[in-house]
Amino acid sequence: MSALELRDITKEHAGSTPVVALRDVTLTVDTGEFVAVTGQSGSGKSTLLAVAGTLERPTAGTVQVAGKATEAMSDAELSGVRCSGLGFVFQQFHLLPTRTVLHNVADGLLYRGTPAAERLDRAAEAVAAVGLDHRSEHRPGELSGGECQRVAIARAIVGEPALLLADEPTGNLDSVTGGEIFALLESLHERGTTILLVTHNDELAQRAPRAVGLRDGRVERDERR
């Protein structure tokens, strides 16, 4: 089964001068894959991730997450897809500054209706999986950028989503730390997590088992190693 199936996706951003961000993009990510999407700024890679994450609806085309067609879903149903099927990692981390690392990670399960005690138990496992057990009770302000991104990754995987979507996770980090984050994603992939990574860092993208290149909203290349 494929974790994600994008078929003939076109996305037009409305406005005084409408911008076509994606044109007829078809992309399938199979369960267990690690796909890196690269492209220049404006190539449409962030829009691709937003559409794949059901954060935006495509102008045309269909999106299936873990075999579920999303085009006819209501906003509430899409929320259900995001909370159970998808995990997100962003460039800006988006951690809540007043909450400890453990609580930030546990919030990844908040909208699943999981009881608080179980959320914390599973959060502790996820924090350990990204190697931050010694930081559980710290707050984001006390962490380095790399550590913050590890917390965000732990929050994204705590619910064991069908697909992990990472939007420029190394964009705010220096190259060494960025490399470490990429290595963490690789190790998660080895343990079975399906990952769709969007990055403008070609060097890192070349390390992924599958690299998809976008240019002007079209898939330019799709290479597997």
Place this chain on the structure above:
Amino acid sequence: MRWRSRLRAADVGTLAVVGLRGRPVRAALSATGVAIGVATLVAVLGISASSRGQLIAEIDALGTNLLTVSPNSFSGETTSLPPSAPAMISRIGPVNADAATADLTVHVYRNQHIPSVNSQGITVEAADTSLLATVQAHLWAGRFLNTATAHLPAVVLGHDAAAALGVDRADGSVSVWLGNQWFDVVGILEPVPLAPELDLSALVGFPAAHHLLLREAPPTEVYVRADPTSVGAVESVLAATASPSAPQNVAIANPSDALTARADASAAFQSLFLSLGAIALLVGGIGIANVMVIGVLERRGEIGLRRAMGARRIHVGLQFLCEAATLSFAGGLAGAVLGALAVTIYASIRNWGTTVPPGVLAGAVGVALCVGAVGGLYPAWRASRLSPAEALRSP
């Protein structure tokens, strides 16, 4: 497997304070408006309740078992009580004390040179020697009429009557011109709260009225102290006892009831302060709405993240609504404490007992909660309408 986004009720409470903890100073400032409004409401209602409580306590101390019996007047036509009325009333079982007064239709002057029109509204009345105890009046100076002085040209002046006549001594050295003869002032009363009509009267004994003034007036007022447990029973038989042949000509009153009613009515001034408090509360609510709107703008990233983590629109809206309500509720609690404190201080300065009705406290906090919830509606709606992708794009 069915994927569904849901939020536990227990977690909504945590969400409501997460955002506030991030900006404690702003939260405190925006709750201040509501706190001031609630404090005003509680203080005004508490102070007026305390003042009323004090009045009622004073009235209760005077006794609520005093009844007055007087002739009824029908559209200007005055009736009179039968002369036997006081004796009949004193035979009612649960009557502890009674005293009659009778208007003698003579006047009192400082001396014989005062023109007769200058009576200053002072009524001259014959009074039983038991009057002082029955109405629980107190003497400002001198003594009240007793069985001896009731026969003599001796007069006891009401508080206002003494002032009007310019009498400030009651040692027998001052005389007043009463019914064309000299009467010695033997006593001056303190104001009588339960029988204010006595304040502007000059009281002489019934024997003196009969022998010296040659007046045989029917009783105009009979004061009755009933047994406190039988006030109602006594009240119901008074008219028929006082005037068996014409009970409809008898008016019965309970002066303490009238005072209580006046204490209740005196609360009218508070409506101005109450509306001031309500306005402060309204402004506080607007302040909270304002702060929440800014919060929604600043926390677009968080809103986007929550939507990405699977929050529904309603979950995001609920979070901001509860945050506003929590803010306002906290302000309301602080205001209630402040208001109660103000009442306590004011009451202790005035030597009153402090009365803060619990209903007022609960009501004020409840109103604050509602104000916050209403103020949070618009920001919550704004937050819930944000598109997740757009919210995430903002820094």
